[in-house]
Amino acid sequence: MATDEDRRLDDLAERLGRDDPRFAHAMRSGTPCSPQEYRRGAAWAMLAVALGGLALGIAIGHGLLIAGGLVLAGAAAHRFDPDRNRVRQGIAPPPG
Template identity: 75%
Template structure:
């Protein structure tokens, strides 16, 4: 491998360690771990609760339950965003 390719691989490894340290440690030790973009357990749970509240609000005919279900669905959708940590820190996404 050429020196510039080694440098690019080192840069990629450093970026990975900065973006998702848990995943980088798992790669180094050889134990499997999902990348941050695919860890959505809380988001799915919140989305299920939101859907349940929304459907219950429609069945019962209660506007507050419908509104609460929609708000919770919006919160769950925000949790599915893979770049929410970067947006919070003010780091722009670059496409190279």
């Protein structure tokens, strides 16, 4: 029974290493690091730029800048989805 459990844990560790190498390395070394689905710094920066461009486009009345801000805001919102990598790989997200 112990070998079966060890094999399952090794399989889980291998999948974690493939999915998020930075988090797996942090777990091995004992230094805290948030998992990939909780690292959203780039998404916040993209959203700030998008909203700035949208506000500037509204202020000066430039339609192309408004449209660009809206498109960039949509792309930034997509980056906040924690299951975006699973969906891209064709794996169904967990229920609930």
